[in-house]
Amino acid sequence: MFDKMKALMDMKKKMGELKLELENTTFELESHDKVIKIVMNGSQEIKEVKLQGDVTALKASSLETAIKDTFNRALKRSQIIAADKMKSITGLNLPGMFS
DSSP: OHHHHHHHHHHHHHHHHHHHHHHHOEEEEEOTTSSEEEEEETTSOEEEEEEOSOGGGSOHHHHHHHHHHHHHHHHHHHHHHHHHHHHHHHOOOOTTSOO
């Protein structure tokens, strides 16, 4: 019983460390046309959104699509990062947990 409690406490500690590591892991993605740049962390918090170049020349629909697509790609990247870090800590590959 004590061994199981200790294992749970160790897992809780590792999960806390994982959370902190994800918060401190940042990455950036640009839209395909290089107009939008999103900086996000592994906890799926947007740290920065940059408009690059002359966005006034773009149609609103093009800009909206670029933002949406770049944001969705950033979310997927953060899920992959979280899953990889989770796998390295737990040794488990939990399909669909972060994707």
